[in-house]
Amino acid sequence: MAKVLMKGNEAIGEAAIRAGCLNYFAYPITPQSEVAEYLSKRLPEVNGVFVQGESEVAVGYMIFGAAACGERVMTTSSSPGVSLMSEAISYIAGARCPAVFVNIVRGGPGLGGILPSQGDYFQATKGGGHGDYHMLVMAPDGVQEAVEMTMKAFPLAEKYRGPVMILGDGLIGQMMEPVEFPDDLYVEPTNKDDWATNGMERRGSSTKNIVKSLYLDPATLNNHNLLLKSQYEQMKREEVRFESYNTDTDYELLIVSYGTMSRVCKTAIDNLKAEGLEIGMVRPQTLFPFPEKAIHDAAAKESCKHVVSIEMSMGQMVEDVERSVKGKKEVTWFGQCGGEVPTPEAVMEHIQTLLNQNQ
Known part of the structure; x- marks a missing residue:
């Protein structure tokens, strides 16, 4: 496949589409707003769904809803925007729903500045939200790797039924480099009929699928956390790059x-x-x-x-x-x-x- 010169943010958006993600909800924040700008035009061309939420808090729960239905879904944001999504990310991890988050990092703490930073390392790798959870976090060194990691993120999210994050600094979002979109990185979505809220009639099932993160019985919650921990240990065995x-x-x-x-x-x-x-x-x-x-x-x-x-x-x-x-x-x-x-x-x-x- 021939290479094309693209800005990092736009290439990430195109990579998500090539990975089979047709659902994108976001709220604009520099230095990653071009992702939303690109996908607002591109997604309707492929019968996808673009929604600009009223806030990052709202976007986080839009992602949760689509992920709970078993849809491939993504959002992109930057530092304080991801902070506002952190509660929803914890819920998504607790409810074991696959979703992809892209953080094009700006300076901080607080509003900081819009120039490149790597100051969200703790936020990404140590949880960010509440509870014992992790995201699988990938860090590209340029636009081509950002494309490849974005395409890989969706099947990885489905494999572990949890959130995956692409962590890139502002330079990666704003730089332009020649990129290609490898066809062999596309992976068919896994069958989600055994857990997703995708409709009893569609599944031909008489059993309801319930997606939740609420476990009031202590032993049940402990076992649930042990299950999550076993998945994180599996990541450590199989996904180190x-x-x-x-x-x-x-x-x-x-x-x-x-x-x-x-x-x-x-x-x-x-x-x-x-x-x-x-x-x-x-x-x-x-x-x-x-x-x-x-x-x-x-x-x-x-x-x-x-x-x-x-x-x-x-x-x-x-x-x-x-x-x-x-x-x-x-x-x-x-x-x-x-x-x-x-x-x-x-x-x-x-x-x-x-x-x-x-x-």
């Missing part, structure tokens, strides 16, 4: 970075390599489940003196990196979170300083 970069060398320092920031780090690694300095990187493509073993094994390499988490937040990923490294090496943080992306030169300078300190 990561990229290793320059780790086949005797690198002196290991970077852990994701999303747009990881592309900057690759440039810094290439530049330092040209100067005779070997640096490795592990890039998590799934933030939950986190690639703990890959990072542990990479940090344990004898030549590696230090591990640094480089991110556009105040070090939210550091504790996951530390848990992965398990004390094998010191772990520190480097980054910015005001909307400016650290340059390759700034990353190089920081790495050289760290290595000089460890001599």
Whole structure:
């Protein structure tokens, strides 16, 4: 298939359609409003449904309703918008309904700014809403990977009957890159007749399907949470994704970075390599489940003196990196979170300083 030049937000919208999602509810918020703009025109062309809700709170429950009916459904938002959806996301996870959420992250806390950030790492990977739940969280490093992850998100949501999030920063939403939409990423929707509220008559059934997250009996609620936990453990076994970069060398320092920031780090690694300095990187493509073993094994390499988490937040990923490294090496943080992306030169300078300190 020929590649086409598209803005990230628009490519995400088209990818959802190619994945069989014909239901999209959203409320506009920068820097991802182009998704809604694109789909408001594109969905009617394919007999899809576009609704702009009166608020992100309303949108969250529109998603819940469509997901409970077994429909492929998606919304996109940014940071404070996702905060307003967090209650609904918890309900969706508790009721075991598949749905896809895309967060094109802006700066925070509060209104912050509309420039790129990775400050929603905690929100995405540690729950965000109430209760013991997780979302499967994928983090693309560019427009092509955003397309592929969006297309994969729907069958993954159906496999685990829960919410899946694509976490991308504002740059990924706004940049333009050549992309293709692989036909082989389309997966037929799974049969949902055994649980979805899709109509007794349509199913030819005399049994009602009830979708709920309310369990008043303590033992029943405990068992329900254990079921959810078993699914999260299955994710950890089957869905961990990561990229290793320059780790086949005797690198002196290991970077852990994701999303747009990881592309900057690759440039810094290439530049330092040209100067005779070997640096490795592990890039998590799934933030939950986190690639703990890959990072542990990479940090344990004898030549590696230090591990640094480089991110556009105040070090939210550091504790996951530390848990992965398990004390094998010191772990520190480097980054910015005001909307400016650290340059390759700034990353190089920081790495050289760290290595000089460890001599």
